[in-house]
Amino acid sequence: MKNRLDKSIIIQEALKELPSPSRRLLMKRAVTLGGLSLLTGCAVTDEKSAENMLMKISMLNDDVQAWLFDPNKLAPTYPESMMTKPFPFNAFYGPEDIPEIDEEDYQLEVSGLVADKHSWTLAELRKLPQTSQVTRHICVEGWSAIGKWGGVTFATFLNHIGADLSAKYVGFKCEDDYYTSIDMPTALHAQTLLTLTYDGQTLPPEYGYPMKLRMPTKLGYKNPKHIVAIFVTNTYPGGYWEDKGYNWFGGS
Amino acid sequence: MVMNSDQKIVHPFWLRTFHWINLVAVILLILSGWRIYNASPIFAFTFPKEITLGGWLGGALLWHFAAMWLLFFNGLLYLFLNTVTGRFKARFFPIRFGDVFSELTAAFKGKLAHDDLSEYNAVQKLAYLFAVVFIVLLVLSGLVVWKSVQFPLLRELMGGYDNARIVHFFAMSALVAFTAVHVMMVALVPKTLLMMIRGR
Secondary structure, X not given: OHHHHHHHHHHHHHHHHOOOOOHHHHHHHHHHHHHHHHXXXXXXXXXXXXXXXXXXXXXXXXXXXXXXXXXXXXXXXXOHHHOOOOOOOOOOOOHHHOOOOOOOOOOEEEEEOEOOXXXXXXXXXXXXXXXXXXXXXXXXXXXXXXXXXXXXXXXXXXXXXXXXXXXXXXXXXXXXXXXXXXXXXXXXXXXXXEEEEEOOEEOOHHHOOOOEEEOOOEOHHHOOOOEEEEEEEOXXXXXXXXXXXXXXXXXX | OOOOOOOOOOOOHHHHHHHHHHHHHHHHHHHHHHHHHHXXXXXXXXXXXXXXXXXXXXXXXXXXXXXXXXXXXXXHHHHHHHHHOOHHHHHXXXXXXXXXXXXXXXXXXXXXXXXXXXXXXXXXXXXHXXXXXXXXXXXXXXXXXXXXXXXXXHHHHOOXXXXXXXXXXXXXXXXXXXXXXXXXXXXXXXXXXXXXXXXX
C-alpha cells in the first residue's frame, strides 16, 4: 500500500517536471517508476539519474552487440515442416487497424546517401533476384515462431540503388506510422531480406504487405512491415519502440 | 579448530564485497526478470506486478541488461580470486558426502551443530557450490536467450532458443529456492550475518 502511494506521488512530481506534450519522455519516464519506488521510494531526482544511467548502459549494450555481431554467422534455418501455424500476427495495434495498401498506388521511396533515388514499384522489385528462407522470428517478449519469407536480399537492393555502404544507418518508414532503423553490417547480412512473400504467397496484410524487412539476426520489433520509405544516413534515426526505451540494436 | 572465531577473519574483505554486490545484482535481475517473463509466460502463471521491477517490458529489459553486467563481472572476479587465493580448495574441498547425509538428518531434527562458524559443514559446501553453478547456468542460458544467433554452440547445448528460456527459468527458480533456505539459516544463526558484514 505504501509503495503504491509513493509511486503515485512520484508520478505526479514527474508529470509536473515534464515540459509539455512530450509523450515520448512520459513513456520513457514510466520505464523506471515502478521499479525504483518499489526498491527505495527514491525521490524524483534519483529517478531521473537512474533512468539516464539505464539509457546509457543500453547504448553501451548497442556497442557490445555490434561488436558481438558476426556478419558471417548465419541464423539457423529450419525445414518447412517446422513452420509455426498459424504464424502469429503482431503489431502495436490490433488486426482491425492493419493498413490497406493498393499495389497500383504503391511506390517505395528511396532517399539519403544513395546514388539512385528513383521510387520502386512492386513489379520492379519482383524483377530482382528472389530468394527465400525458413527462420525463427524471436519477439522481444520472449516467444518465438518459425516462418518462411521470400524476397530480395537486402544487400542486393542496397547495391542496386548505389547506397553508401560505409554509412552508419538504414532507416525505414512504414504505412502504419511505424519506423525503425538498423546498423549497416546487419543491413548487409546474407539473411537480411526485403521480403515480398510469406510461405510462397504474396505477403499478406497481417504480415506486412507489400513488404517487410526480415532479419533473423534481430528481434521482431526491428523487422519493419508495410515499408514505404527507405533511407541511408549517418544521423541516428531511432525507432518507434526504441524511442520508448527498447534497446536500439535489438540483435539476437 | 582451536582459534577463537571471534578474532579470526573468516570472510576476507573482497569476498564480503562480492557477496553484497552479488545480492544487489541478483535482486535486480530476478525482479526485472519476472516482469520480462510476464510479457510472454512460459507456464500458466504470471508474477504479481507489484513485486516486479521496471514498470513495463521495456523498463524491465533496461534493468535486466544493466544488472547483468554487475552479476557477470562480479561473478568473474569472485571466481578468479577464489581460484588464485586457493580459497575454493581450502573452504569447499573435500566434501564428504557421508557428512551431507548425517548433517541433513541432524538439521531436520534441529540439532545441527554450529559452534565453529569458521568452517563450512558439508551441506553448506554443497549448497554454496550449487548457488555458484545456478548463477553460471543463468549466465550461459541468458546468453542464449539474449544472443541465440551469435552463440550457436551454447544454443545447441541448451537445446535451442525456446529451451534456453526454460533452462533460464529453472535456474532462476533454483537460485530463489537456495536464497530462501540461505536466508532462513542465517535467521536461525544470526551471527553468520554479522560475519558476512565485518568478516569475523
